[in-house]
Amino acid sequence: MDILFILIPLSVVMALVVLGGLWWAVYRGQFEDIEEEGRRIFEEDQD
Amino acid sequence: MLTNTFTTEPAIPNPSWTILDTQDQWQRFSQPFGDDPAHPLVQSSLLLDDLRCAACSGIVERGLTVLPGIISARVSMSKKRAVVVWSPDLILPSNILSAIQKLGYSASPASHNENQLNSTAKSRAAFWRWLVAGFCMMQVMMYASPSYFTKAGDISTDISHLLNWAAWLLSLPVMMFSSHSFFSNAWHDLKFRQISMDLPVALGIGITFIVSSAATFDPSGWWGHVVYFDSLTMFVFFLLSARLIEVKLHSKTLGAMEALVSRIPENTERQNLDGSYTRVLNSQLNIGDIVRVNIGEAFPADGKLILGQTKVDESLLTGESTAIHKNLHDSVVAGSYNLGQTVNIMLETIGESTQYGQIVNLINQAAIEKPRLSQLADRVARPFLFFIILSAITAAALLWNVDHGRALMTAAAVLIVTCPCALSLATPAAMLASASAFVKRGILIRRLQAIESIANIDTVIFDKTGTLTDNHIELKSIDVQHGLTEADALALAATIAQYSMHPVSRALANAASQRESSKGITFELTDIQEQVGAGMSALIKGHALYSGKLRLGSAKFCESSLSKMSTADERYQQVYLANDNGWLATFHLQEAVKSNAAGAINQLKQAKLEVELLSGDQLHTVENTANSIGIKQFQAACSPNDKLLRLQLLKQQGRKVLMVGDGLNDGPILASAHVSIAMGKGVPLTLAHADYILLNGDISQIPQLIRHAQKTMRIIKQNIGWAIVYNTVCIPLAFFGLLSAWQAGLGMAVSSLIVVTNALRLTQFSTVQFTDLSPEAK
Numbered sequence: 007m008d009i010l011f012i013l014i015p016l017s018v019v020m021a022l023v024v025l026g027g028l029w030w031a032v033y034r035g036q037f038e039d040i041e042e043e044g045r046r047i048f049e050e051d052q053d
Numbered sequence: 054m055l056t057n058t059f060t061t062e063p064a065i066p067n068p069s070w071t072i073l074d075t076q077d078q079w080q081r082f083s084q085p086f087g088d089d090p091a092h093p094l095v096q097s098s099l100l101l102d103d104l105r106c107a108a109c110s111g112i113v114e115r116g117l118t119v120l121p122g123i124i125s126a127r128v129s130m131s132k133k134r135a136v137v138v139w140s141p142d143l144i145l146p147s148n149i150l151s152a153i154q155k156l157g158y159s160a161s162p163a164s165h166n167e168n169q170l171n172s173t174a175k176s177r178a179a180f181w182r183w184l185v186a187g188f189c190m191m192q193v194m195m196y197a198s199p200s201y202f203t204k205a206g207d208i209s210t211d212i213s214h215l216l217n218w219a220a221w222l223l224s225l226p227v228m229m230f231s232s233h234s235f236f237s238n239a240w241h242d243l244k245f246r247q248i249s250m251d252l253p254v255a256l257g258i259g260i261t262f263i264v265s266s267a268a269t270f271d272p273s274g275w276w277g278h279v280v281y282f283d284s285l286t287m288f289v290f291f292l293l294s295a296r297l298i299e300v301k302l303h304s305k306t307l308g309a310m311e312a313l314v315s316r317i318p319e320n321t322e323r324q325n326l327d328g329s330y331t332r333v334l335n336s337q338l339n340i341g342d343i344v345r346v347n348i349g350e351a352f353p354a355d356g357k358l359i360l361g362q363t364k365v366d367e368s369l370l371t372g373e374s375t376a377i378h379k380n381l382h383d384s385v386v387a388g389s390y391n392l393g394q395t396v397n398i399m400l401e402t403i404g405e406s407t408q409y410g411q412i413v414n415l416i417n418q419a420a421i422e423k424p425r426l427s428q429l430a431d432r433v434a435r436p437f438l439f440f441i442i443l444s445a446i447t448a449a450a451l452l453w454n455v456d457h458g459r460a461l462m463t464a465a466a467v468l469i470v471t472c473p474c475a476l477s478l479a480t481p482a483a484m485l486a487s488a489s490a491f492v493k494r495g496i497l498i499r500r501l502q503a504i505e506s507i508a509n510i511d512t513v514i515f516d517k518t519g520t521l522t523d524n525h526i527e528l529k530s531i532d533v534q535h536g537l538t539e540a541d542a543l544a545l546a547a548t549i550a551q552y553s554m555h556p557v558s559r560a561l562a563n564a565a566s567q568r569e570s571s572k573g574i575t576f577e578l579t580d581i582q583e584q585v586g587a588g589m590s591a592l593i594k595g596h597a598l599y600s601g602k603l604r605l606g607s608a609k610f611c612e613s614s615l616s617k618m619s620t621a622d623e624r625y626q627q628v629y630l631a632n633d634n635g636w637l638a639t640f641h642l643q644e645a646v647k648s649n650a651a652g653a654i655n656q657l658k659q660a661k662l663e664v665e666l667l668s669g670d671q672l673h674t675v676e677n678t679a680n681s682i683g684i685k686q687f688q689a690a691c692s693p694n695d696k697l698l699r700l701q702l703l704k705q706q707g708r709k710v711l712m713v714g715d716g717l718n719d720g721p722i723l724a725s726a727h728v729s730i731a732m733g734k735g736v737p738l739t740l741a742h743a744d745y746i747l748l749n750g751d752i753s754q755i756p757q758l759i760r761h762a763q764k765t766m767r768i769i770k771q772n773i774g775w776a777i778v779y780n781t782v783c784i785p786l787a788f789f790g791l792l793s794a795w796q797a798g799l800g801m802a803v804s805s806l807i808v809v810t811n812a813l814r815l816t817q818f819s820t821v822q823f824t825d826l827s828p829e830a831k
Contacts, residue, residue, distance in 0.1 A: 011215065046111075
């Protein structure tokens with residue numbers, strides 16, 4: 007079980023990396039208009 | 054809203070758009086995009102008013118992206134906005150706007166104001182705090198889960214220490230960042246010796262973190278070895294979720310009011326002496342200034358169109374939803390939107406004296422004032438919070454000798470589970486939701502307390518003129534004394550009538566200006582007096598023929614003997630003109646009963662409300678009106694004093710009376726009724742002393758208003774009931790250690806959400822017909 011001594015600290019680091027990713031997404035406005043982008047899928051077909 | 058009239062027209066660029074082509078103009082609705090100095094790009098937002106369906110957004114997007122110079126175009130159906138990225142080297146804003154016009158839609162530049170940018174930043178920050186709490190909560194739970202499923206000794210102490218440290222590390226962002234608002238609010242309260250909801254919450258969070266940290270780094274110490282990071286992160290997450298949803302719901306309920314209050318842009322283009330334009334703050338505008346108002350902007354003040362013609366949207370001011378065409382020299386009102394094209398106006402009324410300014414003042418006042426139930430809740434909240442802190446200390450003291458850690462955690466659970474906010478939110482949340490529903494329908498409310506008052510009424514008294522009848526009164530014929538021409542009589546009446554706001558006076562003044570009978574005749578009036586509900590008098594100076602005291606009004610007021618007069622025509626209402634020598638003229642006026650009056654009265658009667666009509670007019674006109682709309686109980690030829698007496702009599706009988714009047718000539722009566730409604734059409738709002746003002750004068754809204762107020766009171770009672778039940782059940786549970794900290798957090802979050810969502814049901818005005826709204830039936 008010694009591997010846990012690496013894996014647990016690693017999971018903390020990974021969690022922080024994911025948090026960084028979420029920060030990027032929030033401040034790029036990715037969550038601001040959720041419905042519109044979903045609807046867009048159905049519209050492009052007319053081309 | 055504008056209807057789509059552009060499809061059949063050839064797409065000639067609107068000439069006013071070319072002014073947008075200069076850089077300082079398009080910068081108002083654009084911002085730089087990308088960072089390539091060789092090819093500067095610009096991102097602009099445009100308002101698209103007549104998007105009808107999701108497919109429209111695709112049409113606009115494709116139509117724009119084929120243009121050279123347009124990098125991308127994104128249309129949001131829900132926000133009715135297009136965000137276009139374009140290159141100033143290749144295309145001009147006027148080309149973009151005319152391209153959209155060619156596609157069959159109308160676009161206007163959407164100026165981004167700082168408020169909006171601010172609120173985006175705020176909502177992002179709140180969302181980010183919540184996301185950090187949520188993500189860290191999940192991760193901390195992972196580290197905590199081994200201890201849920203194993204017996205003591207199954208995990209080696211090294212590993213369990215490592216898990217605790219990891220959990221501690223990921224609780225830090227939750228403590229330092231996500232719960233920041235709880236701590237800063239609590240600190241603020243302490244500094245100002247107040248007490249609020251955030252104090253017990255902050256105490257609870259703080260205690261949990263200290264206990265758990267001590268257990269992490271000193272497991273053999275007297276704090277015990279149990280960590281509560283999972284509970285900590287969880288209840289912070291629950292509380293933040295509740296607050297996030299609350300803020301969303303709140304901005305939704307207040308959306309209509311906010312939209313109304315903050316619709317005027319902060320600055321306006323004022324014309325300089327040389328004809329150029331400078332942007333100045335609205336506070337610097339003066340009467341007489343000439344300002345340019347662009348498409349999509351709201352007019353900053355009342356004024357006259359002096360250049361161009363346009364369409365305006367006055368819906369939030371009058372409830373009238375179709376766009377109104379305005380020609381040169383027409384008046385425009387502050388707060389209405391310019392939909393047609395860029396125009397110049399000369400300002401006539403500015404700031405708070407505009408009707409818009411008055412509406413905003415009324416709304417702000419109503420929102421500030423605390424209704425009775427709300428004050429009661431606030432009074433209860435303070436001692437309640439002291440009681441909670443006291444019980445937390447007691448709970449901790451009782452368990453202290455058993456286990457320090459457990460004792461403190463029980464205290465934390467007590468602190469967190471309490472929900473006085475459900476109690477203090479119950480009334481204002483519901484009443485504000487209701488008030489915003491009213492505003493959407495063109496009903497202004499002066500004080501929130503009036504919602505409670507109108508829900509309990511059992512009698513409705515109507516005034517006649519301007520209330521049950523249309524404001525528009527027509528002059529049918531004039532009888533004059535021998536030697537006087539009709540035109541002279543009308544001119545004479547109009548000179549005195551123009552000083553009054555009474556519908557009859559205004560009808561006479563209008564008729565005179567239409568017939569142009571005042572040409573060449575000028576009278577100088579002094580000592581103008583209006584006797585409310587009876588008539589007007591004034592002294593005429595400098596006119597040989599009609600000098601002396603002139604009177605205009607009812608037969609009684611004019612003191613003229615009836616024998617000399619023309620026969621009173623049953624169909625019409627009569628107004629008399631007399632001077633010192635006696636009768637001069639009789640004006641026969643016809644007023645039309647509002648088409649929806651009968652329906653509204655019928656609904657009120659079905660709801661088992663007593664309906665009465667009190668009027669200052671003669672018996673036969675009042676009788677006609679009453680019969681035509683189905684009111685059995687009526688009283689004619691009432692002086693304002695008679696009306697007051699009748700009202701007092703009803704009050705002595707224990708009736709709760711709603712008075713409906715035009716708000717101008719019946720101020721004292723409106724004020725002495727339990728609750729009152731005034732018609733706000735064409736009346737200065739500051740003069741309309743009533744609890745409710747119907748901006749569009751539509752009396753069919755009254756039954757709905759009463760019904761909605763009763764629903765509001767029902768929901769407030771439900772909310773208060775829920776808050777009491779929740780707290781009486783959960784506090785003892787937490788006190789005896791039956792609730793853990795995370796359960797307490799969940800309970801509190803859910804409890805305040807229930808209150809707010811319940812209140813949210815009131816933002817929609819129900820239009821369902823109703824049968825019974827008597828107080829007993831509630």
